[in-house]
Amino acid sequence: MRILAFICLLFPLIVAAADLTKAQRSAIEERIKPFSEVCVAGDSSCESGGPQVASAEALPGEAKYAACGACHGAQGQGGIGPMLAGQTVDYIMGRLNAYRAGEQVGAQSSLMWAQAAGLSDIDIKDLSEYIDTL
Numbered sequence: 199m200r201i202l203a204f205i206c207l208l209f210p211l212i213v214a215a216a217d218l219t220k221a222q223r224s225a226i227e228e229r230i231k232p233f234s235e236v237c238v239a240g241d242s243s244c245e246s247g248g249p250q251v252a253s254a255e256a257l258p259g260e261a262k263y264a265a266c267g268a269c270h271g272a273q274g275q276g277g278i279g280p281m282l283a284g285q286t287v288d289y290i291m292g293r294l295n296a297y298r299a300g301e302q303v304g305a306q307s308s309l310m311w312a313q314a315a316g317l318s319d320i321d322i323k324d325l326s327e328y329i330d331t332l
């Protein structure tokens with residue numbers, strides 16, 4: 199009988215506690231819910247206008263640039279060849295297409311003819327997109 203009385207006394211408390219927990223949980227969920235969608239840079243399907251994070255995948259041009267870094271610097275800062283950092287995709291693509299076609303750009307273009315001769319259209323696009331990030 200005592201136990202029953204105890205349970206009867208306790209039951210509303212348990213129910214109240216459960217309710218409180220539910221209320222607390224939704225309050226916490228409200229507080230931690232993302233304020234907006236985070237987009238990966240370059241993902242056109244993401245339209246939230248929220249903050250952008252850089253894609254974790256390395257650009258394909260990064261590996262292709264390894265051979266160029268010897269003359270243009272690992273960060274495109276220049277060396278034997280001119281500085282490339284800060285140039286736009288269009289500018290780099292234009293130059294590489296010119297060198298591949300054997301056109302004279304500067305006094306040392308012959309050095310670049312050999313470099314550009316083996317590049318495919320995709321290589322030129324990839325390299326230009328990577329150099330644009332330097």
Ligand code: HEC
Pocket residue numbers: 262263265266267268269270278279280281282289290293294302303304305306307308309310313314325
């Ligand atoms: C042997 C050294 C050397 C290597 C390797 C080399 N370059 Fe060059 N690059 C040069 C030189 C020298 C010039 C200047 C050429 C001129 O006078 O027209 C140049 C010019 C350029 C230009 C034009 C810059 C400007 O502002 O006019 C671009 C773009 C370029 N290189 C990209 C590349 C890429 C991409 C690679 C790798 C595939 C590469 N280069 C590899 C030496 C090099």
